[in-house]
Amino acid sequence: MDLVPTLGARLLIQLWRQLQQVSRRRLPSPYVWLCPERPRFCLLSKEEGGSFGFHLQQELGGARHVVCRVEPGTSAQRQGLREGDRILGVNRHAVEQEALEAVARLIRASGPRVLLAVVAGPALDTARAQQGDGALLCPTLGPGVRPRLCHIVRDEGGFGFSVTHEHQGSFWLVLSPGGAAERAGVPPGARLLEVNGVGVETLTHSQLSRRLWQSGEQVTLLVAAPEVEEQCRQRGMPLAAPLAEGWALPTRPRCLHLEKGPQGFGFLLREEKGLGGHLGQFLWEVDPGLPADKAGMQAGDRLVAVAGESVEGLGHEETVSRIRAQGSRVALTVVDPKADRFFRMVRLSPLLFLESAEAPASPQSTRSASGAETEDPPGADTALPRAPRGSRQCCLYPGPGGGYGFRLSYVASGPRLSISQVTPGGSAARAGLQQGDEILEVNGRPVDGEDDVDRLHQLAEAEPPLCLKLGARSPRGWSGL
Template identity: 80%
Template sequence: METAADLRDTDLLTLKFEFNPKLGIDNPVLSLAEDLELSDPWSPERPRFCLLSKEDGSFGFHLQSELGGTGHVVCRVDPGTSAQRQGLLEGDRILGVNSHVVEHEDYAVVVRRIRASGPRVLLTVWARRVHDVARAQQQSNAHHCPILGPGIRPRLCHIVKDEGGFGFSVTHGKQGPFWLVLSTGGAAERAGVPPGARLLELNGASVEKWTHQQLRRQLWQSGEQVTLLVAGPEVEEQCRQLGMPLAAPLAEGWALPAKPRCLHLEKGPQGFGFLLREEKGIGGRLGQFLREVEPGLPAKKAGMQDGDRLVAVAGESVEGLCHEETVSRIKAQGSCVSLTVVDPEADRFFSMVRLSPLLFLESAEAPASPQDTLLTPLVEARGPPAEDTAVASVFPGPRQCFLYPGPGGGYGFRLSCVASGPDLFISQVTPGSSAARAGLQMGDVILEVNGYPVGGENDQERLQQLAEAEPPLCLKLAARSRQGLETWIPLESGEDRALVSDLL
């Protein structure tokens, strides 16, 4: 944990550029999984799992998309980095990022997922040779990425001590692994710790090599609150069968003391009503902070607080971006801006557990009651806006997106239909939701749902059945125009599959 001095170190740095929304733009061991032996890189039965930690701002590898968008390829691994130590190889194909299957997602979405993962990321990869064999056998469109079942994931549980203590005891040998025995109705049970859970991390630190005495000392030093990463027996068994590590980036949040917040601002006559400043935050890291939030203006009305740190713009992480780059992202949103922020308490919490707040954004946005997650708000039939009546029926670049429901059960998008035509299209995407992370965009046209073409008389009946469909939900989409896609067109190059690559 950071020292008190670290937490108070918020001196301003010299600003190269300042965004003034009021006036405009003028002015020790990471995880149990990291000690596992690497699996056979040529084994076609199972992909490999690489749990990487960010060092000096990157994980230490470069990613690019093949020509034709057939895969996301590691094109370079920097020596001496976490990526090299965890066995990531040049030519590896990225199949999964944390709990998300990305085999068929757009390159831009995959890059966003990795960057949004924060200090740690779990990559599911396939060796180049195995991929080439599968492609030769015409299996390249198959689904190869193992995933945990719905709700079967490790849990990040925050426990507040009561009169009965933390509400658990520990079974142990001389040193870990440790299993928790819960007190009925105790604090741990109320915080979501499952019966028979294995303890993986305490306050962001792996307990695998701790002795029981070390564990007791750390619990005592935690005071009145402690955050545990745990896995129930069902999770352990499924991970064992899949060969998957019990990694922290897979975790669901339970009873967390702080959450990220999504703010939706519409610029008023006096602007947004806040200032963006680059400052030193926790641990001396540079960040983008929101200051001088004025009462009565859009920022304050949306719930912005002075001292909030900006972590995402329009659902896309801005961690590691400089002031000018962050301003450009905000400026590109125009008069309607979607910002994801954390207050100082939340910032300290996620820094301690060494996980990105964006991993828990969907949990934060989940509805309070189960009925709010049903399909009723997902499907909306109404007459088309004037501009929709002239939309052509041919759409460029069909693509597939795989969606998994969040902890609340929803996917995070609204579907509308045009009364005068057969088109069903995405009319709203909730920032940070499963739909947003899968790359759905407003205006995308639905061509197929779970392999069935859309555009007939039974569309409404089929869409109503989506709430009962087994995940993943597979949508085949086409953009209504090429606007917004040109950024991701491959650059010209003499190499067979050479595209622009991103350092991650």
């Protein structure tokens, strides 16, 4: 006989079909929304000339950060942020144990987009009762297991990838061996998330092809390797741009360390309109030979942070006050016009791509100038031992293929052990290693002989990270090993 489903049965069938669609789209498993103790994620976009649309306060008698107001019609409301939500994470940082000001600083530094991990107050209380106050409830992604922002420059073989798709908005990349995409760090089988800062979830295959063609000779892709996609699915995390690590980016922010000399810092700060008509704080009239010039400041640089704290959206007087509050030593994070255009295009803050322990910036990205030439630059990374003047520290993590992306040379006279080749887009390239860099120490052990080549290869196979102390680049020739 014919079976006519009841209303309840039809609803169950409809729910089952929806869950099947969720699975096919590789979104987080349904149990994430059925478990109130698991955080939910809100990807917010800053309103033009405004804010994300919510207010934050610290819970009385505790260290929890509570959303106290959500503005109607804003990104925060559209993405489901609610009054009373507790913030557990900002981008890739767990903030449950952080002070309120540190949380606000991370949100401000995120720029146009921020990813918040939140949980409703009652659910957090339940989880704390079950797991204890010391348990961290915010899932995180480790180094090398995050989405990648890859900048690809077209060569004679094109961009070096083709696109496959299941349905609208779901695209995966097939790489050409040795092609431009592979050299730029795109992992095999990567899922495509964004093209030049624009999501692809609403695009058809023909619209995506047109957008790639319109990119010209260069394109910046946000991609996720299969293992990253699986890690995010298991943790209930979205594949969001603010989680990304940068691979072979055409430019990066620069951190300048200045110490005031007898004639001052040697630059002028001026508020004016920059790209898109946005007001910003720009650096001009850099005096030759004074600390700002020695630190690598360039006329036309835009100031984005003072002592690591974002100054985006601040007025001129408040920015000047923050610089003066640092006294005779100050650390300024700046972007030149090219970097400014790039990060505005991808809609991410340059502060997300500052040097860190797992992926330090290039040696040109951090320069120092001081009135006392023998002193270490202020603001040095306290997580690493201080290096002698003229040297620097780099900690490397293996890339997707397991290697660090560089080759060695040994020279009998002069600098003994140096970098002979750096793979573009590899771990070494992202850490700022360049051809000719002399290796002084490996994991804290001095390097001074030919036997160290074998020892370095052995250390490269040990537990990461691989920490190198590097000297200045050598002008001598190199002989490959």
